[in-house]
Amino acid sequence: xxxxxxxxxxxxxxxxxxNQVHRKSVRKGxxxxxxxxxxxxxxxxxxxxxxxNTPLYPPKDSLPPSAxxxxxxxxxxxxxxxxxxxxxxxxxxxxTPGFGDFVNNDESWxxxxxxxxxxxxxxLEQENRVNRQKIVDNRVHACLYxxxxxxxSLKQIDIEFMRRLHTRVNLIxxxxxxxxLTDEEVRDFKARIxxxxxxxxxxxxxxxxxxxxxxxxxxxxxxxxxxxxxxVVGSDxxxxxxxxxxxxxxxxxxxxxxxxNEEHCDFVKLRQMLVRTYMEELREYTNDVLYENxxxxxxxxxxxxxxxxxxxxINPSAKIQEERIMHEAKLAKMEAEMKMVFQQKVQEKESKLxxxxxxxxxxxxxxxxxxxxxxxxxxxxxxxxxxxxxLTPEKNATKNRRFLR
Numbered sequence: 215x216x217x218x219x220x221x222x223x224x225x226x227x228x229x230x231x232x233n234q235v236h237r238k239s240v241r242k243g244x245x246x247x248x249x250x251x252x253x254x255x256x257x258x259x260x261x262x263x264x265x266x267n268t269p270l271y272p273p274k275d276s277l278p279p280s281a282x283x284x285x286x287x288x289x290x291x292x293x294x295x296x297x298x299x300x301x302x303x304x305x306x307x308x309x310t311p312g313f314g315d316f317v318n319n320d321e322s323w324x325x326x327x328x329x330x331x332x333x334x335x336x337x338l339e340q341e342n343r344v345n346r347q348k349i350v351d352n353r354v355h356a357c358l359y360x361x362x363x364x365x366x367s368l369k370q371i372d373i374e375f376m377r378r379l380h381t382r383v384n385l386i387x388x389x390x391x392x393x394x395l396t397d398e399e400v401r402d403f404k405a406r407i408x409x410x411x412x413x414x415x416x417x418x419x420x421x422x423x424x425x426x427x428x429x430x431x432x433x434x435x436x437x438x439x440x441x442x443x444x445x446v447v448g449s450d451x452x453x454x455x456x457x458x459x460x461x462x463x464x465x466x467x468x469x470x471x472x473x474x475n476e477e478h479c480d481f482v483k484l485r486q487m488l489v490r491t492y493m494e495e496l497r498e499y500t501n502d503v504l505y506e507n508x509x510x511x512x513x514x515x516x517x518x519x520x521x522x523x524x525x526x527x528i529n530p531s532a533k534i535q536e537e538r539i540m541h542e543a544k545l546a547k548m549e550a551e552m553k554m555v556f557q558q559k560v561q562e563k564e565s566k567l568x569x570x571x572x573x574x575x576x577x578x579x580x581x582x583x584x585x586x587x588x589x590x591x592x593x594x595x596x597x598x599x600x601x602x603x604x605l606t607p608e609k610n611a612t613k614n615r616r617f618l619r
Contacts, residue, residue, distance in 0.1 A: 240300060240301055240302075243301075243302035243303065243304060244301070244302070244303045244304070244493075245303075245304045245306075245350075245351050245352075246303060246304070246305055246306070246355055246356075246493060246496075246497065247305075247306040247307075247308065247333075247351075247352060247353060247354050247355050247356075248262070248305070248306070248307055248308070248354070248355065248356050248357075248358060248488075249307075249308040249309075249310070249326075249330075249354045249356070249357040249358070249383065250262060250307065250308070250309055250310070250357075250358045250360070251310045251313055251326060251357060251358070251359050251360065251375065252313065252314070252358075252359060252360025252361070252362075252388075252390060253313065253314035253315060253360070253362060254311065254312075254314075254315050256360040256362065256390035256391065257360075257390055257391055257448045258309065258358075258360055258390075259271035259309070260448040260449060260450060261358070261388075261390075261446060261448035261481075262307055263448075263450045264448045264449060264450050264462065264473060264481070265484075265485055265488065265489065266294075266296060266305060266489075267450075268294060268296060269450070270292055270294055270305075270307055271292065271307075271309075287310055287311075287312040287313050287322055287325045287326065288310070288311050288312050288325075289308065289309075289310060289325060289326070289329045290308070290309045290310075290311065291306055291307070291308050291309075292306070292307045292309070293305070293306045293307075294307075306352065308329070308354060310325075310326055313326070313375075314371055319371050322371070322375075323374060323375045323378045323379065326375075326379065327378055327379060327382065329354075330353075330354050330379070330382045330383055331382065331508065333352050333353045333354060334353060334382075334505055334508050334509070334512075335512075336352060337349070337351065337352070337353055337505065338509060338512065351497075353500055353501075353505060354383050354500070355383075355384065355493075355496045355497050355500045356383070356384045356386055356419070356488060356496045357379065357383040357384060357385050357386065358386050358388055358488075359372070359375065359376065359385055359386065359387050359388065360388050360390040361387055361388065361389050361390065361407065361443065362390065363389055363390060363391050363392060363394050363395050363403070364403075365395055365399045365402070365403050366403075366406065367406040367407065367409075367410055368406075368407055368410040368411075373410060373414055373416075376411070376414075376416045376418075377414060377416060380416045380417045380418065381417070381504070381507065381508075382504060382508065383500070383504065384418075384419040384496050384499060384500060384504070385416070385417070385418045385419060386418065386419055386442075386443075386444070386484075386487075386488070387407060387411070387418060387442065387443035387444075388443060388444050388445075388446055388484070389403060389404070389407075389443055389444065389445040389446070390446070391447065392445035392446055392447055392479050392480075393447045393464060393466075393471045393478075393479070395445070400445045403445075404442075404443055404445070407443050408442075408443070418442065419496065419499070420439060420442075421435045421438050421439055421487060421491070421492055421495070422492075422495055422499075423435055434486075434491070437483070438483050438486060438487045438491070441480045441483045441484075444480040444481075444483060444484040445479055445480050446479050446480055446481045446484055447463070447464065447471050447473055447478065447479040447481060448473065448481070449462050449463050449464050449471075449473050450462065451463075451464075453465040453470055454470075455470050455472070456469070456470070461473070461474065461475070462474060463475075463478075
């Protein structure tokens with residue numbers, strides 16, 4: 215259908231729609247669920263505290279060597295209500311302690327996949343309720359996957375995890391503790407990670423671009439994309455630099471690594487993509503693509519089929535023609551089935567008639583042989599009578615021998 219563009223002569227008012235959406239969104243608040251996955255000791259909790267500038271995770275005490283450690287991956291959730299400039303965000307962080315910490319890490323990804331899909335199940339069950347006014351969106355909108363700063367390439371557990379989860383969640387790869395690598399090592403490590411991701415056809419979240427974007431926005435999106443995977447340093451502690459500034463960072467004998475300094479790490483770009491710029495896109499992609507694909511697979515596996523003609527614009531004449539063709543095809547199918555049944559019945563009758571004919575022929579043959587034998591016996595008796603011989607000479611001879619004695 216052609217789009218007619220009109221220029222209004224005066225002010226109507228629908229240009230105020232963004233303000234209406236803004237007021238409604240601020241009143242309702244937002245929900246966001248982030249999952250952090252990685253081996254122990256990579257600074258996952260510290261990075262989350264740094265991202266949202268809130269102590270979501272309390273300091274963790276190291277377990278003594280004699281302490282019993284869990285045998286499987288444990289899923290833990292922490293929720294917090296954060297408010298900034300009047301905007302309320304209910305943040306849920308899903309942690310996966312134990313991932314990659316075992317000697318045998320086969321299928322260590324399975325509890326994580328099951329947790330993500332169980333959240334999809336919960337949302338689908340809420341959608342199917344009679345009253346759907348209070349739907350709680352607890353689906354995972356982003357998964358921050360922490361990669362060990364080895365400087366080589368992805369390990370097998372990294373590849374297997376991302377292969378299993380890239381169709382269920384927005385994957386954001388992160389190089390943890392990037393301050394342990396030089397700038398050249400970080401650059402080479404990023405290139406190897408991206409090469410492994412491309413080779414194994416793993417889909418990671420890419421910042422979307424829209425039409426009619428200004429040059430500044432396009433440049434910002436390109437700069438964020440160029441930093442993936444993000445090499446970050448997490449710290450929620452304030453340290454003093456050589457020039458007397460107090461910054462969030464880590465102090466070393468050779469200097470201070472500043473978390474919020476883009477020359478030191480990619481933390482600012484990660485926060486910009488995850489929180490400041492593309493949080494709504496992460497929620498939207500989760501709902502419109504990842505969840506819809508899973509929902510389709512789920513319903514099809516349950517035997518629920520979707521009529522392709524629903525929600526489709528249909529030309530009435532084309533619809534009539536389509537129905538006529540379908541009706542003719544149905545009649546042709548019925549006619550073919552009737553012909554097949556008729557032929558089958560005819561074959562059965564012919565088989566029965568042939569069997570009856572064979573039985574009659576066998577009876578006729580037996581009767582003919584019996585009559586022929588009787589006729590032969592009668593002719594033999596007739597010849598004996600005409601020749602004057604007794605019919606039973608053996609019996610007469612026996613009687614004569616008896617009288618002679």
